Amino acid sequence: MFSNATKNEASFPPKCCGQEISLKEAACCLHRPQIKAFEQSAREFNTPVASRRYCANSKCSSFLGRGNRDILRCNRCTDLTCNGRLRHAHPGQCSADHESKHLELLGKLAKEKGWQQCSACERFLDKSAGCNHITCPCSHQFCYVCGANWRTCGCPQFDAGDGRFRDVHPPLIDLERLIAAIRGWEPWLYQPPDR
Template sequence: MYMQVTGAVQPQNGKISTLVNQVSLLQKKFADCKPSLVACSDVKFAFRFAKDAIVSQITWPAENSKGKRKLKETCVICYEDTDVDQIFSVDGCFHRYCFPCMKQHVEVKLLQGTMAKCPHEGCKSEVSIETCGEFLDPKLVEIMSQRKKEASIAVTEKVYCPYPRCSALMSKSEVLEYTNSSFVGGEKSGARKCVKCHFFFCINCRVPWHYNMTCYDYKRSKPHPRTEDKMLDSLAKRKLWRQCVMCKNMVELAEGCYHITCRCGYEFCYTCGAKWKNKKPTCSCPIWDERNIIRDGRRR
Protein backbone atom coordinates (compact mmCIF):
# COMPACT_ATOMS: atom_id res chain seq x y z
CA MET A 1 0.00 0.00 0.00
CA TYR A 2 2.86 2.39 0.84
CA MET A 3 4.45 1.75 -2.57
CA GLN A 4 1.11 2.41 -4.27
CA VAL A 5 0.45 5.65 -2.35
CA THR A 6 3.93 6.98 -3.17
CA GLY A 7 3.47 6.08 -6.86
CA ALA A 8 6.26 3.49 -6.98
CA VAL A 9 3.75 0.76 -7.93
CA GLN A 10 0.48 1.13 -9.83
CA PRO A 11 -2.52 -0.48 -8.07
CA GLN A 12 -4.14 -3.36 -9.96
CA ASN A 13 -7.30 -3.68 -7.88
CA GLY A 14 -10.09 -1.24 -8.81
CA LYS A 15 -11.11 -0.47 -5.21
CA ILE A 16 -7.51 0.11 -4.12
CA SER A 17 -6.97 2.34 -7.16
CA THR A 18 -9.96 4.48 -6.13
CA LEU A 19 -8.65 4.70 -2.57
CA VAL A 20 -5.17 5.73 -3.76
CA ASN A 21 -6.72 8.45 -5.96
CA GLN A 22 -8.66 9.80 -2.99
CA VAL A 23 -5.46 9.93 -0.93
CA SER A 24 -3.71 11.74 -3.77
CA LEU A 25 -6.46 14.40 -3.88
CA LEU A 26 -6.21 14.90 -0.12
CA GLN A 27 -2.42 15.31 -0.36
CA LYS A 28 -2.82 18.19 -2.80
CA LYS A 29 -4.83 20.13 -0.20
CA PHE A 30 -1.79 20.32 2.10
CA ALA A 31 1.09 22.77 1.67
CA ASP A 32 3.48 19.91 2.45
CA CYS A 33 2.66 16.20 2.68
CA LYS A 34 5.12 13.30 2.75
CA PRO A 35 3.79 9.72 3.28
CA SER A 36 5.67 7.67 5.88
CA LEU A 37 5.71 3.92 6.33
CA VAL A 38 4.48 3.01 9.82
CA ALA A 39 4.88 -0.45 11.34
CA CYS A 40 1.67 -2.24 12.39
CA SER A 41 2.72 -2.01 16.03
CA ASP A 42 2.98 1.79 15.71
CA VAL A 43 -0.35 2.47 14.01
CA LYS A 44 -2.00 3.42 17.30
CA PHE A 45 0.61 6.16 17.77
CA ALA A 46 -0.11 7.54 14.28
CA PHE A 47 -3.82 7.71 15.14
CA ARG A 48 -3.02 9.45 18.42
CA PHE A 49 -0.88 12.05 16.65
CA ALA A 50 -3.66 12.64 14.10
CA LYS A 51 -6.19 13.05 16.90
CA ASP A 52 -3.92 15.48 18.77
CA ALA A 53 -3.44 17.48 15.55
CA ILE A 54 -7.20 17.78 15.06
CA VAL A 55 -7.72 18.84 18.68
CA SER A 56 -4.98 21.47 18.46
CA GLN A 57 -6.83 23.16 15.57
CA ILE A 58 -10.26 23.39 17.19
CA THR A 59 -9.44 24.29 20.81
CA TRP A 60 -8.41 27.51 22.48
CA PRO A 61 -7.25 28.51 25.98
CA ALA A 62 -9.75 30.28 28.24
CA GLU A 63 -9.82 31.36 31.89
CA ASN A 64 -12.41 29.92 34.24
CA SER A 65 -14.03 31.60 37.26
CA LYS A 66 -10.99 30.76 39.41
CA GLY A 67 -8.59 32.40 37.01
CA LYS A 68 -7.14 29.11 35.77
CA ARG A 69 -6.58 28.62 32.06
CA LYS A 70 -8.16 25.55 30.47
CA LEU A 71 -8.58 24.43 26.89
CA LYS A 72 -12.09 24.97 25.51
CA GLU A 73 -13.89 23.51 22.50
CA THR A 74 -17.29 24.23 20.97
CA CYS A 75 -19.65 21.25 20.63
CA VAL A 76 -21.14 21.36 17.12
CA ILE A 77 -24.46 19.92 18.38
CA CYS A 78 -25.36 22.27 21.24
CA TYR A 79 -22.80 25.01 20.38
CA GLU A 80 -21.76 25.25 24.02
CA ASP A 81 -18.13 26.04 24.89
CA THR A 82 -16.95 23.00 26.85
CA ASP A 83 -13.75 21.94 28.60
CA VAL A 84 -11.72 19.65 26.35
CA ASP A 85 -11.69 16.90 29.00
CA GLN A 86 -15.52 16.85 28.72
CA ILE A 87 -15.46 16.27 24.95
CA PHE A 88 -15.92 12.78 23.51
CA SER A 89 -14.03 11.72 20.38
CA VAL A 90 -15.61 8.95 18.26
CA ASP A 91 -13.11 6.23 17.39
CA GLY A 92 -12.42 5.84 13.71
CA CYS A 93 -13.64 9.26 12.54
CA PHE A 94 -12.53 11.60 15.35
CA HIS A 95 -15.77 13.61 15.28
CA ARG A 96 -16.07 15.32 18.65
CA TYR A 97 -19.07 16.16 20.84
CA CYS A 98 -19.65 17.10 24.48
CA PHE A 99 -20.55 14.42 27.01
CA PRO A 100 -24.20 15.57 27.57
CA CYS A 101 -24.94 15.51 23.81
CA MET A 102 -23.34 12.09 23.37
CA LYS A 103 -25.18 10.75 26.42
CA GLN A 104 -28.53 11.87 25.01
CA HIS A 105 -27.68 10.51 21.55
CA VAL A 106 -26.70 7.06 22.84
CA GLU A 107 -29.69 6.80 25.21
CA VAL A 108 -32.13 7.61 22.38
CA LYS A 109 -30.56 4.92 20.20
CA LEU A 110 -30.84 2.40 23.03
CA LEU A 111 -34.53 3.24 23.48
CA GLN A 112 -34.98 2.62 19.74
CA GLY A 113 -33.30 -0.77 20.14
CA THR A 114 -30.29 0.06 17.94
CA MET A 115 -26.57 0.52 18.43
CA ALA A 116 -25.32 4.10 18.43
CA LYS A 117 -23.28 5.47 15.55
CA CYS A 118 -21.48 8.80 15.22
CA PRO A 119 -24.01 11.70 15.27
CA HIS A 120 -22.27 13.38 12.32
CA GLU A 121 -24.53 13.27 9.24
CA GLY A 122 -23.50 10.49 6.88
CA CYS A 123 -20.82 9.11 9.22
CA LYS A 124 -21.08 5.36 9.83
CA SER A 125 -18.48 5.02 12.58
CA GLU A 126 -19.83 2.97 15.47
CA VAL A 127 -19.61 4.36 18.99
CA SER A 128 -17.31 2.05 20.93
CA ILE A 129 -18.94 0.50 23.99
CA GLU A 130 -15.64 0.53 25.88
CA THR A 131 -15.32 4.32 25.62
CA CYS A 132 -18.94 5.09 26.59
CA GLY A 133 -18.05 4.63 30.25
CA GLU A 134 -16.83 8.24 30.18
CA PHE A 135 -20.37 9.61 30.06
CA LEU A 136 -22.81 6.70 30.48
CA ASP A 137 -24.12 4.92 33.56
CA PRO A 138 -22.48 1.46 33.95
CA LYS A 139 -25.90 -0.20 33.58
CA LEU A 140 -26.40 1.41 30.18
CA VAL A 141 -22.92 0.29 29.11
CA GLU A 142 -23.93 -3.26 30.07
CA ILE A 143 -27.13 -2.91 27.99
CA MET A 144 -25.09 -1.75 25.00
CA SER A 145 -22.81 -4.78 25.34
CA GLN A 146 -25.85 -7.04 25.48
CA ARG A 147 -27.40 -5.39 22.38
CA LYS A 148 -24.15 -5.81 20.46
CA LYS A 149 -23.99 -9.49 21.36
CA GLU A 150 -27.65 -10.02 20.41
CA ALA A 151 -27.05 -8.41 17.03
CA SER A 152 -24.02 -10.62 16.39
CA ILE A 153 -25.91 -13.90 16.94
CA ALA A 154 -28.37 -15.20 14.34
CA VAL A 155 -31.93 -15.69 15.61
CA THR A 156 -31.80 -19.46 15.07
CA GLU A 157 -28.51 -19.63 17.02
CA LYS A 158 -29.62 -17.73 20.13
CA VAL A 159 -29.89 -19.60 23.42
CA TYR A 160 -30.96 -18.10 26.74
CA CYS A 161 -30.18 -19.71 30.06
CA PRO A 162 -33.50 -21.02 31.51
CA TYR A 163 -32.59 -20.13 35.08
CA PRO A 164 -34.57 -16.94 35.93
CA ARG A 165 -31.73 -15.42 37.96
CA CYS A 166 -29.34 -15.76 35.02
CA SER A 167 -31.04 -15.67 31.57
CA ALA A 168 -27.62 -15.22 29.91
CA LEU A 169 -27.56 -15.01 26.11
CA MET A 170 -25.34 -17.50 24.27
CA SER A 171 -24.99 -18.95 20.81
CA LYS A 172 -25.53 -22.68 20.31
CA SER A 173 -21.94 -23.19 19.18
CA GLU A 174 -20.58 -21.13 22.10
CA VAL A 175 -22.46 -23.05 24.78
CA LEU A 176 -21.65 -26.43 23.15
CA GLU A 177 -17.93 -25.65 23.07
CA TYR A 178 -18.05 -24.51 26.70
CA THR A 179 -19.93 -27.67 27.73
CA ASN A 180 -17.55 -30.03 25.92
CA SER A 181 -14.64 -28.61 27.90
CA SER A 182 -16.02 -30.06 31.15
CA PHE A 183 -18.78 -32.56 30.26
CA VAL A 184 -18.60 -35.76 28.19
CA GLY A 185 -21.53 -36.60 25.91
CA GLY A 186 -23.23 -33.23 26.04
CA GLU A 187 -23.76 -33.02 22.28
CA LYS A 188 -25.74 -36.28 22.13
CA SER A 189 -27.63 -35.92 25.41
CA GLY A 190 -28.65 -32.28 24.91
CA ALA A 191 -27.03 -31.17 28.17
CA ARG A 192 -25.48 -27.71 28.10
CA LYS A 193 -23.54 -25.74 30.70
CA CYS A 194 -24.33 -22.04 30.98
CA VAL A 195 -21.26 -19.88 30.37
CA LYS A 196 -22.37 -17.41 33.05
CA CYS A 197 -24.00 -19.22 35.97
CA HIS A 198 -22.37 -22.61 35.13
CA PHE A 199 -25.57 -24.57 35.79
CA PHE A 200 -26.63 -27.31 33.36
CA PHE A 201 -29.79 -27.12 31.25
CA CYS A 202 -31.41 -29.01 28.37
CA ILE A 203 -30.92 -27.43 24.95
CA ASN A 204 -33.99 -29.26 23.61
CA CYS A 205 -36.49 -28.52 26.39
CA ARG A 206 -34.90 -25.22 27.43
CA VAL A 207 -35.32 -26.19 31.10
CA PRO A 208 -32.88 -27.03 33.92
CA TRP A 209 -31.07 -30.28 33.16
CA HIS A 210 -33.18 -33.39 33.89
CA TYR A 211 -30.61 -35.93 35.07
CA ASN A 212 -31.26 -39.61 34.15
CA MET A 213 -34.45 -38.64 32.29
CA THR A 214 -35.19 -38.28 28.60
CA CYS A 215 -36.96 -35.17 27.35
CA TYR A 216 -40.12 -37.25 26.82
CA ASP A 217 -40.05 -38.63 30.37
CA TYR A 218 -39.39 -35.18 31.79
CA LYS A 219 -42.39 -33.70 30.00
CA ARG A 220 -44.58 -36.56 31.25
CA SER A 221 -43.38 -35.99 34.83
CA LYS A 222 -44.02 -32.26 34.51
CA PRO A 223 -47.40 -32.06 32.73
CA HIS A 224 -48.15 -28.63 34.15
CA PRO A 225 -46.19 -25.68 32.75
CA ARG A 226 -44.12 -23.45 35.00
CA THR A 227 -45.69 -20.31 36.49
CA GLU A 228 -43.77 -17.99 34.15
CA ASP A 229 -44.79 -20.13 31.14
CA LYS A 230 -48.43 -19.94 32.22
CA MET A 231 -48.20 -16.17 32.46
CA LEU A 232 -46.67 -15.95 28.98
CA ASP A 233 -49.33 -18.25 27.49
CA SER A 234 -52.09 -16.24 29.16
CA LEU A 235 -50.66 -12.98 27.84
CA ALA A 236 -50.22 -14.46 24.34
CA LYS A 237 -53.85 -15.61 24.24
CA ARG A 238 -55.10 -12.25 25.47
CA LYS A 239 -52.99 -10.32 22.93
CA LEU A 240 -53.61 -12.88 20.14
CA TRP A 241 -49.89 -13.51 19.70
CA ARG A 242 -48.61 -16.50 17.74
CA GLN A 243 -45.51 -18.60 18.39
CA CYS A 244 -43.14 -19.50 15.58
CA VAL A 245 -42.77 -23.29 15.53
CA MET A 246 -39.21 -22.97 14.23
CA CYS A 247 -37.52 -20.63 16.73
CA LYS A 248 -40.29 -20.46 19.41
CA ASN A 249 -40.32 -16.63 19.38
CA MET A 250 -43.64 -14.85 19.91
CA VAL A 251 -44.99 -12.83 16.97
CA GLU A 252 -47.56 -10.02 17.14
CA LEU A 253 -49.49 -8.82 14.07
CA ALA A 254 -49.88 -5.04 14.31
CA GLU A 255 -51.23 -4.54 10.78
CA GLY A 256 -51.04 -6.10 7.35
CA CYS A 257 -51.85 -9.55 5.96
CA TYR A 258 -51.74 -12.88 7.78
CA HIS A 259 -48.66 -14.08 5.90
CA ILE A 260 -45.93 -13.91 8.58
CA THR A 261 -42.21 -14.11 7.94
CA CYS A 262 -40.47 -14.62 11.28
CA ARG A 263 -37.05 -13.16 12.07
CA CYS A 264 -35.62 -16.68 11.68
CA GLY A 265 -36.98 -16.84 8.11
CA TYR A 266 -39.83 -19.29 8.76
CA GLU A 267 -43.09 -18.36 6.99
CA PHE A 268 -46.51 -19.28 8.38
CA CYS A 269 -50.17 -18.34 8.61
CA TYR A 270 -50.90 -16.05 11.55
CA THR A 271 -54.43 -17.44 11.91
CA CYS A 272 -53.72 -21.17 12.22
CA GLY A 273 -49.92 -21.47 12.19
CA ALA A 274 -49.77 -23.54 8.98
CA LYS A 275 -46.51 -23.30 7.04
CA TRP A 276 -46.25 -21.27 3.82
CA LYS A 277 -44.42 -22.95 0.94
CA ASN A 278 -43.03 -21.11 -2.07
CA LYS A 279 -44.78 -17.94 -0.93
CA LYS A 280 -48.16 -19.73 -0.93
CA PRO A 281 -50.34 -20.83 2.03
CA THR A 282 -50.96 -24.51 2.80
CA CYS A 283 -54.22 -23.66 4.56
CA SER A 284 -57.55 -22.15 3.49
CA CYS A 285 -57.52 -19.25 5.98
CA PRO A 286 -58.18 -15.73 4.60
CA ILE A 287 -54.96 -13.95 3.73
CA TRP A 288 -56.00 -10.59 5.13
CA ASP A 289 -58.67 -8.73 7.10
CA GLU A 290 -59.72 -5.18 6.23
CA ARG A 291 -59.44 -4.15 9.88
CA ASN A 292 -55.69 -4.87 9.77
CA ILE A 293 -55.18 -3.01 6.49
CA ILE A 294 -57.07 0.25 7.15
CA ARG A 295 -55.81 2.63 9.86
CA ASP A 296 -57.27 6.09 10.62
CA GLY A 297 -59.22 6.12 7.36
CA ARG A 298 -56.07 5.57 5.28
CA ARG A 299 -54.96 2.36 3.60
CA ARG A 300 -51.59 1.00 4.61
Protein backbone atom coordinates (compact mmCIF):
# COMPACT_ATOMS: atom_id res chain seq x y z
CA MET A 1 0.00 0.00 0.00
CA PHE A 2 2.77 2.47 0.94
CA SER A 3 4.90 1.33 -1.99
CA ASN A 4 2.03 2.00 -4.41
CA ALA A 5 1.45 5.43 -2.85
CA THR A 6 5.05 6.41 -3.64
CA LYS A 7 4.60 5.60 -7.33
CA ASN A 8 1.04 6.71 -8.03
CA GLU A 9 -0.28 10.06 -6.86
CA ALA A 10 -3.86 8.81 -7.19
CA SER A 11 -3.05 6.33 -4.38
CA PHE A 12 -1.55 9.00 -2.13
CA PRO A 13 -1.97 9.24 0.78
CA PRO A 14 -2.45 5.52 1.51
CA LYS A 15 -5.85 4.66 2.94
CA CYS A 16 -7.60 1.71 4.49
CA CYS A 17 -11.39 1.67 4.74
CA GLY A 18 -11.42 5.34 3.72
CA GLN A 19 -9.09 6.41 6.54
CA GLU A 20 -5.64 7.83 5.83
CA ILE A 21 -2.74 5.87 7.27
CA SER A 22 0.08 8.09 8.48
CA LEU A 23 3.73 7.23 8.03
CA LYS A 24 4.10 7.37 11.81
CA GLU A 25 1.52 4.57 12.18
CA ALA A 26 3.10 2.38 9.52
CA ALA A 27 6.81 3.09 10.14
CA CYS A 28 7.21 0.02 12.33
CA CYS A 29 6.25 -2.20 9.37
CA LEU A 30 8.39 -0.50 6.71
CA HIS A 31 12.07 -0.72 5.80
CA ARG A 32 14.20 2.44 5.75
CA PRO A 33 14.29 2.66 1.89
CA GLN A 34 10.46 2.48 1.83
CA ILE A 35 10.22 5.24 4.42
CA LYS A 36 12.67 7.42 2.48
CA ALA A 37 10.78 6.84 -0.81
CA PHE A 38 7.49 7.68 0.89
CA GLU A 39 8.91 10.89 2.39
CA GLN A 40 10.23 11.96 -1.04
CA SER A 41 6.88 11.23 -2.69
CA ALA A 42 5.01 13.05 0.07
CA ARG A 43 7.19 16.11 -0.54
CA GLU A 44 6.38 15.95 -4.27
CA PHE A 45 2.67 15.13 -4.01
CA ASN A 46 2.09 17.78 -1.33
CA THR A 47 3.56 20.46 -3.61
CA PRO A 48 0.95 22.14 -5.85
CA VAL A 49 1.30 20.81 -9.41
CA ALA A 50 1.95 24.27 -10.86
CA SER A 51 4.86 24.78 -8.43
CA ARG A 52 6.56 21.42 -9.05
CA ARG A 53 9.86 21.40 -10.87
CA TYR A 54 11.53 18.35 -12.41
CA CYS A 55 15.04 17.71 -13.68
CA ALA A 56 15.41 18.73 -17.33
CA ASN A 57 17.55 15.63 -18.00
CA SER A 58 15.05 13.34 -19.75
CA LYS A 59 16.89 10.28 -18.41
CA CYS A 60 16.41 11.50 -14.85
CA SER A 61 13.26 13.69 -14.48
CA SER A 62 13.60 13.66 -10.67
CA PHE A 63 11.47 15.99 -8.59
CA LEU A 64 13.50 19.08 -7.69
CA GLY A 65 11.04 20.79 -5.39
CA ARG A 66 9.32 24.14 -5.74
CA GLY A 67 10.62 26.53 -8.36
CA ASN A 68 11.87 29.18 -5.94
CA ARG A 69 15.35 29.70 -7.48
CA ASP A 70 16.50 30.65 -11.00
CA ILE A 71 18.66 27.53 -11.39
CA LEU A 72 17.81 24.20 -9.76
CA ARG A 73 20.43 21.45 -9.24
CA CYS A 74 19.30 17.83 -9.32
CA ASN A 75 20.53 15.82 -6.33
CA ARG A 76 20.30 12.60 -8.35
CA CYS A 77 22.15 13.38 -11.61
CA THR A 78 23.59 16.84 -10.69
CA ASP A 79 22.27 18.47 -13.90
CA LEU A 80 21.13 22.10 -13.75
CA THR A 81 17.59 23.09 -14.75
CA CYS A 82 16.47 26.62 -15.68
CA ASN A 83 13.40 27.47 -13.62
CA GLY A 84 12.20 29.97 -16.26
CA ARG A 85 12.16 27.59 -19.21
CA LEU A 86 12.03 24.33 -17.25
CA ARG A 87 14.79 23.07 -19.54
CA HIS A 88 18.56 22.61 -19.18
CA ALA A 89 20.21 25.64 -17.60
CA HIS A 90 21.72 28.15 -20.00
CA PRO A 91 24.10 31.09 -19.74
CA GLY A 92 22.70 34.61 -19.61
CA GLN A 93 19.34 35.94 -18.59
CA CYS A 94 16.25 33.81 -19.20
CA SER A 95 13.66 35.34 -21.48
CA ALA A 96 10.30 33.70 -22.02
CA ASP A 97 9.62 36.17 -24.88
CA HIS A 98 12.49 34.68 -26.89
CA GLU A 99 10.76 31.34 -27.14
CA SER A 100 7.20 32.58 -27.82
CA LYS A 101 7.60 32.22 -31.61
CA HIS A 102 8.82 28.64 -31.23
CA LEU A 103 6.02 27.83 -28.80
CA GLU A 104 3.47 29.20 -31.26
CA LEU A 105 4.86 26.94 -34.00
CA LEU A 106 4.89 24.00 -31.63
CA GLY A 107 1.25 24.69 -30.69
CA LYS A 108 0.26 24.65 -34.38
CA LEU A 109 2.15 21.39 -34.93
CA ALA A 110 0.52 19.85 -31.85
CA LYS A 111 -2.93 20.82 -33.12
CA GLU A 112 -2.20 19.32 -36.56
CA LYS A 113 -0.94 16.07 -35.03
CA GLY A 114 -3.72 15.86 -32.43
CA TRP A 115 -1.35 15.92 -29.45
CA GLN A 116 -2.78 16.66 -26.02
CA GLN A 117 -1.17 19.11 -23.61
CA CYS A 118 -0.91 18.46 -19.90
CA SER A 119 -2.68 21.28 -18.07
CA ALA A 120 -0.34 20.95 -15.08
CA CYS A 121 3.10 21.18 -16.70
CA GLU A 122 2.17 22.11 -20.31
CA ARG A 123 4.09 19.13 -21.73
CA PHE A 124 2.74 17.76 -25.05
CA LEU A 125 1.94 14.05 -25.12
CA ASP A 126 0.84 11.68 -27.86
CA LYS A 127 -0.52 8.15 -27.92
CA SER A 128 -1.40 5.71 -30.66
CA ALA A 129 -4.37 3.80 -29.23
CA GLY A 130 -5.64 2.28 -26.00
CA CYS A 131 -6.80 3.84 -22.78
CA ASN A 132 -7.56 7.56 -22.85
CA HIS A 133 -6.33 7.85 -19.25
CA ILE A 134 -2.97 9.61 -19.41
CA THR A 135 -0.53 9.99 -16.54
CA CYS A 136 1.97 12.66 -17.49
CA PRO A 137 5.59 12.33 -16.29
CA CYS A 138 4.71 15.17 -13.87
CA SER A 139 2.12 12.74 -12.36
CA HIS A 140 -0.92 14.76 -13.45
CA GLN A 141 -3.69 12.46 -14.71
CA PHE A 142 -6.02 13.59 -17.46
CA CYS A 143 -8.31 12.49 -20.31
CA TYR A 144 -6.48 12.34 -23.64
CA VAL A 145 -9.69 13.10 -25.58
CA CYS A 146 -10.61 16.42 -23.95
CA GLY A 147 -7.70 17.25 -21.61
CA ALA A 148 -9.89 17.41 -18.49
CA ASN A 149 -8.69 16.03 -15.16
CA TRP A 150 -9.14 12.25 -15.12
CA ARG A 151 -12.61 11.01 -14.16
CA THR A 152 -14.21 14.44 -14.49
CA CYS A 153 -15.54 14.05 -18.04
CA GLY A 154 -17.79 11.67 -19.95
CA CYS A 155 -15.36 10.75 -22.72
CA PRO A 156 -14.88 7.07 -23.71
CA GLN A 157 -12.19 5.34 -21.67
CA PHE A 158 -10.70 3.32 -24.54
CA ASP A 159 -9.71 3.96 -28.14
CA ALA A 160 -8.50 0.81 -29.86
CA GLY A 161 -7.47 2.69 -32.98
CA ASP A 162 -7.63 -0.43 -35.12
CA GLY A 163 -11.08 -1.56 -33.99
CA ARG A 164 -9.79 -3.99 -31.36
CA PHE A 165 -10.22 -3.49 -27.63
CA ARG A 166 -6.99 -3.01 -25.76
CA ASP A 167 -6.58 -2.81 -22.02
CA VAL A 168 -2.97 -1.72 -21.85
CA HIS A 169 -1.52 1.76 -22.07
CA PRO A 170 0.41 2.36 -25.29
CA PRO A 171 3.80 3.97 -24.93
CA LEU A 172 3.81 7.75 -25.01
CA ILE A 173 5.87 9.17 -27.83
CA ASP A 174 8.78 11.17 -26.43
CA LEU A 175 7.88 14.64 -27.61
CA GLU A 176 10.30 16.33 -25.23
CA ARG A 177 13.19 15.64 -27.60
CA LEU A 178 11.14 16.93 -30.54
CA ILE A 179 10.29 20.10 -28.62
CA ALA A 180 13.95 20.58 -27.73
CA ALA A 181 14.95 20.09 -31.37
CA ILE A 182 12.36 22.63 -32.54
CA ARG A 183 13.57 25.13 -29.98
CA GLY A 184 17.18 24.43 -30.94
CA TRP A 185 18.27 23.79 -27.37
CA GLU A 186 20.04 20.52 -28.01
CA PRO A 187 22.95 21.17 -30.37
CA TRP A 188 23.91 17.48 -30.45
CA LEU A 189 20.84 16.91 -32.66
CA TYR A 190 22.45 19.05 -35.39
CA GLN A 191 24.82 17.23 -37.71
CA PRO A 192 26.97 19.66 -39.76
CA PRO A 193 27.43 18.79 -43.44
CA ASP A 194 30.70 17.14 -44.51
CA ARG A 195 33.09 19.52 -46.20
